[in-house]
Amino acid sequence: MKQIKELQLDELKQIYKAHVREDFPRSERRPYSSMKKMTNAGKYISFGYYDNDSLLAYACYILTENGMYALLDYFAVVPELRGRGTGSEFLQKLEGTLPAKNGAFIEAESPDSAKTEGEVALRRRRIHFYLSNGAVLTNTKCLLFGVDYNILYIDRADNTDPAPEQLHCVIEDLYREIYRPVYGRLCKPYVQEANQ
Numbered sequence: 001m002k003q004i005k006e007l008q009l010d011e012l013k014q015i016y017k018a019h020v021r022e023d024f025p026r027s028e029r030r031p032y033s034s035m036k037k038m039t040n041a042g043k044y045i046s047f048g049y050y051d052n053d054s055l056l057a058y059a060c061y062i063l064t065e066n067g068m069y070a071l072l073d074y075f076a077v078v079p080e081l082r083g084r085g086t087g088s089e090f091l092q093k094l095e096g097t098l099p100a101k102n103g104a105f106i107e108a109e110s111p112d113s114a115k116t117e118g119e120v121a122l123r124r125r126r127i128h129f130y131l132s133n134g135a136v137l138t139n140t141k142c143l144l145f146g147v148d149y150n151i152l153y154i155d156r157a158d159n160t161d162p163a164p165e166q167l168h169c170v171i172e173d174l175y176r177e178i179y180r181p182v183y184g185r186l187c188k189p190y191v192q193e194a195n196q
Contacts, residue, residue, distance in 0.1 A: 002056070004097050006089070007046040009036055016059050019120070023076040028087065038062065044073075047097060049090040056081055057090045062178055063100060069174055070100035071109070091133045095156065105174060106130055106152040109174065110141060113148040127152070140168045141176060143188045151189075 007015065016032045018094040038044035043065070057077040061070040077087045098104060108127045114120040127150060131137065133150040142149045149170055155162070162170070172189050179187040 002051050004093055005048050006049060007048050009039060011046060011084055012046045012047065019058065019076065020074060047094060056086050059094055061098060063178055067099060068102045069170065070098055070104040071174060071178060089131050092171060100156065103153055103155045105171060106135060107149040110148040110150045138167045139164045139192050140171045140189055141192045145186050
C-alpha cells in the first residue's frame with residue numbers, strides 16, 4: 001500500500017546517504033547537518049513516499065517562519081521508477097500533507113542558462129513536469145549560488161492566483177528569510193522581462 005510518511009531525522013539521514021548524494025550534484029547538495037539543524041528548529045520538513053517499506057520518492061521543504069509558504073529543496077523519484085507517473089502521484093498527494101498554508105515555491109534550473117541542447121531539453125522537461133502537476137511559472141527568477149533558476153508556484157490557498165507583483169514580493173521575502181547571510185550577494189531574485 002502506497003503512503004506518504006513524514007521522515008524522522010534517522011530516516012532522512014539514511015535517504016541522504018543512499019539517494020540525495022546520487023540524485024543531486026555536489027554543488028546542489030545541502031549538508032545533512034544543515035537539514036538536521038533546520039528540522040530541529042521547525043524550518044525543514046521531509047517526506048518519503050513508500051509502497052509498504054520500499055522507498056518510491058522523497059521530498060524536502062524549507063518552511064517560512066510564519067508557516068505560510070514552503071520552498072521545495074529536494075524532490076526525486078528512485079531511478080528505476082522515473083518516467084512512470086510516480087513523481088506526479090507523489091507531488092499531488094503531497095499537496096494535502098504539506099503544512100504551508102498558502103503554497104509552495106519550486107526552483108527549476110532555467111533553460112536560458114543551459115550550456116548544451118541536452119541540458120535545455122532536460123530543464124524544459126522538469127519545468128513541464130511541475131506545470132503539468134498544477135504549478136504556475138512566475139515571472140521571477142533567482143540567481144542562487146551562481147545557478148539561474150525559474151521560480152514556479154503551487155497555490156494551496158484555493159483563491160485566485162496572486163498577481164505577479166504580489167508573488168515577486170513574497171519570493172523576495174522568502175529568499176531574504178531563508179538565505180539571510182548571503183541575500184543580495186549569492187542570492188538575487190529578479191523579475192524576468194516579458195520579452196525574454
